[in-house]
Amino acid sequence: MYNFRAFLQDLSHSTNIKFNLVSEDGSLVFESNSDLSSAELFILPVYLGKAKAILSANKRYEICSTLLKYTIENKYREFFSLREQFLIDILEGKEVSTDKIERSIPFLSNGCEVLVVSVEGSRYEALNIIRQLYKEQDVLSSAFGDNVVIIGNFEDIEDHAKSIRDSIASDLYCKSYVSFSNRVFDSVSIKKAYEDAKECMTLGKKFGLKEEIFNYNKMLFEKIVYNVSTSVKGELLVIFKEKFNLFDSEMITTIDEFVNCGLNISDAARKLYIHRNTLIYRLDKISKETGFDIRNFKEATVFIIAFLVWKENKWL
Template sequence: MKELKAFLRELEDRSGIEFKIATENGELIYKSDSYRQNTNTTYHSFVLSNNKFVLSINKEFQSCIKLLLYSIENKYNEISLLRYKDIEKLIEGKNSEVKKAKIEMIKKDSVLFLIRLNSNVYDALNVINQMYTSSDIIKMVYKSDIIVLGEFEDVHEHAVSIREAIISNLFCSCIVSFSEISRENFDLESAYKRARECLVLCENFSIKEEVIDYNKLFLEKITYYMNKELKEEILNRVKNKFDELDMEMLNTIDKFVENGLNISNTAKKLYIHRNTLIYRLDKLKKETGFDIKDFKEAAVFFIAFLIWKENK
């Protein structure tokens, strides 16, 4: 927005036209120093990247409005395109090709959301543009996925909101992963790789969650990069036992792990009595030898379970 404001100042100086631009909610974008609203003021709505703005200008300049808006829209599109190209370069590790001043403008404590859909990518981008109208939040399509980059207070809540908005509007499959970036170590390339790795891990291990925090996939990552021979050794030990587990037990295991080994929360999510869940966990211990109510045994079991799921 700083670049756009600089252009608007230059446009005013060159044209001699005084004007004011604000969002449809009244947030000021630019106002000429000597601009004054009066009975001769006329208002014109226009759209930039799905965001609505209002141009306020004196009626004496009415004949210049179309040219003024054309100039603003062209410059906005040019700035947006260059900004997206800079983001692409940073994601691809080509930091040397981006001016240091440009990096400093976007350098902040941020979150990178990576949104993957089975269809309707550009329609989904429109939904996101309507959710986040601030130019401080970057929304773009990159390699058939959508990237959203910006500062968010409750990251997980925003991820859930993005997914729910897309699904309710487009009725399509949607997965959202995210990775946080610190101002001190502003590395978009690594953040993108982490968010993309989330999607790879989810697909590889048939993870049912559709909002994925990179920091919550520690065991999945350990398992994914584990030595092949060790994986085979573990699989050989558990395969026959795990193959015998029915869908009810598999779902119970997934929910128990998803709820942090908390019996009460898991029972609520499964809509069963607490004692029924304990019975199932005791049954699992008899069938597999693992007591997943115990944290250490649960960690070992879960790695073995992931290896088994990977080879189903």
């Protein structure tokens, strides 16, 4: 919203009208008039998209209020619809001038991240929540395809991804998934970052990964498994499918957590809230049922590949 505030500053300066703009929840959008008492002010509702705000200025400018309201509302619509369209054009691979990109995404030259959000609910409601979450920051977001795409300069990308997921869960009461890839510095890289984030979203869902936050740089193993030939996947399913089908949810969770903890028994037992000996008992049972001891790295590698292939086949 920083560029929009710059417009409001220019508008106040060029018209010589000092005014304040406050959102419905009381947060300050813009202020150029801090000296007047309430008795000297007129108040007017202004709509910034679907959000209501209150404009206040000296009563001697009340005759200009309708024009001021129209100018602000129209510029807001123009500014945000244009920025969204530029983002969509970039994601679709269309040519966008450097000048337009610099105006629409001024933070790009300093580096930014692209996040893809998939919601088991209305993506438009999720988009509204995301925009509310970042209303004080220069972050660009838009619905694109079946997802919501977000571009911004995030200090800790994983923390932001978790915050987005948690906000959607608490407000919409539905599950969401957030994926992201590498930091980018130009418009060409935005499309590549989006494609990478979208790919790891697909992989995360396809393999039924427990996490709801997917980092492209941490999913190389899943990418390799996904690209294993159909014939090899078929061989693995012949060996493992019936055995995995017999495992209950407790055993599946045990495998997931043990793998996520890097085959570390102590860490996995702690994450599962069970005694170390209980975990060892379960691992022995897995070894007996499948013929593969996943405490052994080489056997674990084959087992994990087969486990992911089984998950992929299960979700088809």
